Amino acid sequence: MHEEPTQIAIRLNKYLASCGIGSRRKCDELIKKGNVVVNGKVCTDLATSVTEDDFVKIGNTRVLPRDTSxxxxxxxxxxxxxxxxxxxxxxxxxxxxxxxxxxxxxxxxxxxxxxxxxxxxxxxxxxxxxxxxxxxxxxxxxxxxxxxxxxxxxxxxxxxxxxxxxxxxxxxxxxxxxxxxxxxxxxxxxxxxxxxxxxxxxxxxxxxxxxxxxxxxxxxxxxxxxxxxxxxxxxMRNPKLDRSYKTKHSIQKTRGSAAKKKTAKSRPKSTQRSQKSYKRKR
Known part of the structure; x- marks a missing residue:
């Protein structure tokens, strides 16, 4: 007698993710909100497992695993x-x-x-x-x-x-x-x-x-x-690079700071003193 192959049951969130609905965390949220219907009944249990034989819907639309890998x-x-x-x-x-x-x-x-x-x-x-x-x-x-x-x-x-x-x-x-x-x-x-x-x-x-x-x-x-x-x-998301990395922006910023320091050092001492005394008088 020929036996039908056994369907493998997987967690509902993993099944939904394989259908391209979103990440497992996002799928968990959909389940909690009662947006997922399994075999005609609203499912809010995160521990639910399903097989490809089950009828799973998001709203009024049936969802099936993608044939992509x-x-x-x-x-x-x-x-x-x-x-x-x-x-x-x-x-x-x-x-x-x-x-x-x-x-x-x-x-x-x-x-x-x-x-x-x-x-x-x-x-x-x-x-x-x-x-x-x-x-x-x-x-x-x-x-x-x-x-x-x-x-x-x-x-x-x-x-x-x-x-x-x-x-x-x-x-x-x-x-x-x-x-x-x-x-x-x-x-x-x-x-x-x-x-x-x-x-x-x-x-x-x-x-x-x-x-x-x-x-x-x-x-x-x-x-x-x-x-x-x-x-x-x-x-599809890029991480935030830490400060140990050089970027074009960081080079320009460093060069700008160096130029300011150079300008301040090259200013005559007499000018620097006069500016200080002017501030005190005000």
């Missing part, structure tokens, strides 16, 4: 971001099971680069992550072949000519004589390598460590993790 992959060095390589080099798709090889990479990391790579079959998500107007940050840990001055980081912030275009960083942070963090909002092809080359530096190691607010966490190289709705929300 998104993962983050910790790409190792030596693999190329393509489904088939004419040079027969190893590709990132060899790290995925057959049922996930239909996913497309969002942007790319070149063969010698490592780190966080988003892969999805959700076209809208891919477009939002890639669109310059969305300004989703990508942060990289860079190691170069020699020590460099802070002037190099200032050049990256103010814009450096790469030979084809002027490339900019949103923020930078020195970690050691040869290592720094760099935050980009746009992604020109091989942008960081070209920026470093323009500053007479060669990149030894390049690792993407963050997209939006999303980081690799403890994900090992060569492994992947499926992203939930909460993760997608994190990815």
């Amino acid at each position: 998104t993962i983050m992959l910790n790409k190792p060095k030596g693999l190329v971001c393509t489904k088939s390589d004419e040079l027969e080099r190893e590709t990132i798709y060899e790290l995925l099971p057959p049922n996930m090889r239909h996913l497309n990479h969002v942007g790319r990391l070149d063969r010698d680069s490592e780190g966080l790579l988003i892969m999805t079959n959700d076209g809208n998500l891919a477009q939002e992550l890639s669109h310059p107007g969305k300004k989703v940050e990508k942060e990289y840990l860079v190691t170069v072949n020699q020590a460099f001055s802070n002037d190099v980081l200032d050049q990256f912030l103010n814009g450096i000519w790469t030979g084809e275009a002027k490339a900019y960083a949103k923020a930078v942070k020195r970690l050691s004589p040869r290592r720094f963090l760099i935050v980009l909002e746009t992604g020109l092809k091989r942008q960081i390598r070209l920026m470093c080359k323009a500053a007479h530096l060669n990149v030894v190691k390049l690792v993407r460590i963050r997209v939006g607010h999303l980081t690799l966490g403890g994900l090992d190289a060569g492994r992947f993790s499926e992203l939930q709705y909460d993760d997608l929300e994190l990815m």
Whole structure:
């Protein structure tokens, strides 16, 4: 006798999130307010579990899980971001099971680069992550072949000519004589390598460590993790950078302060004394 496959029950908030309703926290609020109907009855119990056979509605509209999937992959060095390589080099798709090889990479990391790579079959998500107007940050840990001055980081912030275009960083942070963090909002092809080359530096190691607010966490190289709705929300939000990062604004502010100090020091002492006595008389 043929048995029907058992349906897996999941928490109602997770089910709603998989339907694209919002984060699990937002879905919990909808449940508490009585906006969710399960099999014809209003459900306000956060502990409720459902399967795909249950009839779930928000208001008067039935909601169903999306057929989309998104993962983050910790790409190792030596693999190329393509489904088939004419040079027969190893590709990132060899790290995925057959049922996930239909996913497309969002942007790319070149063969010698490592780190966080988003892969999805959700076209809208891919477009939002890639669109310059969305300004989703990508942060990289860079190691170069020699020590460099802070002037190099200032050049990256103010814009450096790469030979084809002027490339900019949103923020930078020195970690050691040869290592720094760099935050980009746009992604020109091989942008960081070209920026470093323009500053007479060669990149030894390049690792993407963050997209939006999303980081690799403890994900090992060569492994992947499926992203939930909460993760997608994190990815579309940029964190607030702390003061240890340099930005173009901070450079201008520092230079402005230095110019004021220089002006004050260069003022003749007699002028400074006369101004003080004038204030006392008033």
